[in-house]
Amino acid sequence: MPVGPAVLRAEGLSKQYGAVTVLSDVTLDIQPGEIHAIIGENGAGKSTFMRLLSGYIEPTEGTLSMAGHRVRFSRPDQAQAAGIALVHQEILLADALSVTDNLFLGRELTKGGLVDDARMRRLAAAKLAELGCEVSATSLVRDISLADRQLVQIARALLDEHRVVIFDEPTAVLTGGEVERLLTIIFELKARGIAVLYISHRLDEVQRLADKVSVLRDGKLVGTYPGHTLTQIEMARLMVGRELNALYPQ
Structure with missing residues (x-):
């Protein structure tokens, strides 16, 4: 069966800071309805790649395309407008605002020229319930747990319809039950x-989720593999570039 245009294609993507190359000539296709994991050791280029796709930085070389059309992002809001959502590993919420206000910050709903607080609260409560998050939509962010803050951040990313959702280490602060709910949502x-780009060091989650696994090492793409064909040991070997028994001799 022929495969249509990738919902998101990175072609020859590179990033340099002065004389230092942190990402080199990465070409990758992300298909609609695909869970595509990106794995690699710390410093492999995962975060740089994610930031390029979501408009936080611009490439030194290379191009991005969505559904066959060339795009260029110089700001995160441009990527969001094109249909790319990013769930950060870091918690980027306003502590002094309510959960609802954080979800709709910068995109408030209005009615008759006034902010429609009641409708925003209803929509916020519904989205939180989808994620199994039991905090009140009226709670202040500073009063909720770190795990609940991460769920609020995920809810914010999923509030609008997007073609691509990027998850950057989303389960780092979640409990077992919260992880299971998130995987169900994915x-x-x-x-x-919807295409999902899943960046994680938790190889058990990658093995459960991924249709494809792309491996970065030292800023370069090692390869892209069908997810079901790789064991966790094989993923780790591809990440480090040598047999694990060479690293940990008996």
């Missing part, structure tokens, strides 16, 4: 035809 995104 499978639901896939079923709706």
